Amino acid sequence: GAVVSQHPSWVICKSGTSVKIECRSLDFQATTMFWYRQFPKQSLMLMATSNEGSKATYEQGVEKDKFLINHASLTLSTLTVTSAHPEDSSFYICSAGPGQGGSEQYFGPGTRLTVT
């Protein structure tokens, strides 16, 4: 099946610094990539949708200046958490798909971010 990787798998950073998380589709071209945030014992909350070569579409309540998303190629999207604060600590998961109706999304293994 299609494989999506994320890097790093976990990261600890100090408050005020920025952290970049990469999401790669390894064996297919992902027209669309999605970024989710998951709090402990809770469901996935969609943060934004990115289409290759265009600006990301953010969900209501998500700060676009804080969570910078870049989808520069059909196999790579990045999420940068800028000026991180402890409340940004969470599990971030990306998914990728061909962007067709009803098509399956393939999920990465997630990145655990801890801001101290």
Add this chain to the structure above:
Amino acid sequence: AQSVTQPDIHITVSEGASLELRCNYSYGATPYLFWYVQSPGQGLQLLLKYFSGDTLVQGIKGFEAEFKRSQSSFNLRKPSVHWSDAAEYFCAEDSGGSNYKLTFGKGTLLTVNP
């Protein structure tokens, strides 16, 4: 607004017993529905999906799900649970919009007793 409801937050079953996890969707006459499983600290793995056609869908690991339009349900079943099935299970619906976003239920945590 579109919503997916998983009524059971936590279910405990004995190994070898049958399992049914409930899911109700709210959107659309022709929904795209999915069941995903998540092990602790891991991403999501697709168990099965329903787009159209046969309402009984077979998935991986011995799971199946039945789409019932009259009940707006897409319940996940397994006839005999294994200890390795212990995980969090999420039902999701494709919004069908231009970006085909998934809306997830809150999840059901499955505990399997030996």
